[in-house]
């Protein structure tokens with residue numbers, strides 16, 4: 001077994017003992033990245049030269065658990081002197097002159113970036129199919145997507161290229177691909193990790209987070225990345241908790257809930273299939289396992305109309321914010337400049353040529369929502385829905401330590417599968433509840449919880465604001481009841 005396939009703790013101690021060198025580890029990671037690039041397309045750029053020269057500087061860095069360990073980062077994070085495209089045609093030549101704070105922090109730890117990973121264009125979308133350099137494939141089955149928008153970051157961990165990667169999550173963009181890729185995906189409390197240098201999508205919903213192969217690995221990354229950043233006014237002061245040192249599996253008496261309507265078979269009578277049936281059975285098994293561990297688990301009622309309004313509210317708020325945030329992509333300051341007789345025509349043509357259909361649709365929606373005469377009916381109402389949901393959740397988190405739910409009602413779809421009806425209960429209830437975590441800034445994690453049709457499925461766990469440690473401890477205990485921890489897809493392990 002390669003050291004790349006082990007946990008961060010194991011890799012770090014092997015590096016310290018001299019069982020393996022960082023140079024070997026990074027070279028192997030880059031070899032895998034290149035080898036799998038054609039198959040899965042995880043990367044926009046593989047930063048080989050930079051990575052190898054960074055390895056040579058490691059003597060200057062003091063010991064810490066992430067030192068010398070290779071990682072990948074989504075291409076919507078600014079990296080100084082390195083192409084940062086957000087997988088969009090309009091930024092295809094953009095090279096920032098500064099680093100995102102997370103990149104600086106990982107540099108200071110001596111972690112080695114080996115590549116910038118593919119996303120859905122500008123982080124909008126959930127399929128990993130809309131990036132300007134092509135589709136990302138699921139290492140468990142190349143006929144399937146891995147989901148997005150942090151598609152390449154998920155695939156890079158799932159295929160064993162890197163032991164961890166960085167992503168962003170505005171609606172579920174870390175936690176959904178983590179589910180489809182059989183890896184752990186976590187986003188912290190809003191503001192826990194600085195977003196400086198992350199290309200803004202919807203600022204009130206955007207979070208920075210990570211993919212790993214275990215819950216304890218998340219704790220090491222959170223320790224390294226959290227804290228106040230003067231460059232991000234929404235960042236929280238450091239909580240001075242060592243997450244890695246305070247993980248415990250002692251969950252006796254802790255209380256979990258799930259929302260009855262989201263896992264109620266009655267709601268899916270018309271669309272029930274073998275896959276969903278297995279996923280719901282798996283969830284029943286998890287409830288049982290949780291009770292065996294000492295958790296109290298209860299089903300709670302939640303206004304179904306509000307649940308069904310999550311997706312429209314999410315789309316309304318995120319498209320409005322995205323339209324405003326991306327209004328600088330005009331071809332004047334950023335992006336290839338198209339021809340035109342006036343400045344308006346230049347911007348019009350640059351944006352028409354620069355964006356894909358999906359992005360244009362979202363900007364049309366966003367502009368409509370933000371028009372003066374529509375703001376009250378659309379934008380402000382979506383905000384009210386958001387507030388009602390967050391208030392209800394906040395109330396529940398006073399009584400409960402966490403919420404558990406299936407991360408998706410299906411395994412990763414095939415590229416050919418029909419698009420799922422976005423007005424069906426199945427879509428509205430089962431595929432969109434993770435945006436609750438973004439609405440309220442609640443910490444939320446997806447962990448692998450089984451296989452259905454030889455494809456991974458995930459359990460999502462969400463806790464109250466600033467309860468990241470409680471969340472990780474719940475996940476740490478539940479993870480222990482699963483028997484495929486750290487599994488890697490794609491056969492890397494067997495080679």
Ligand code: GLN
Nearest residue numbers: 125126169170171172173
């Ligand atoms: N799939 C969602 C969307 O299409 C979430 C994207 C995200 O979290 N970045 O907007």
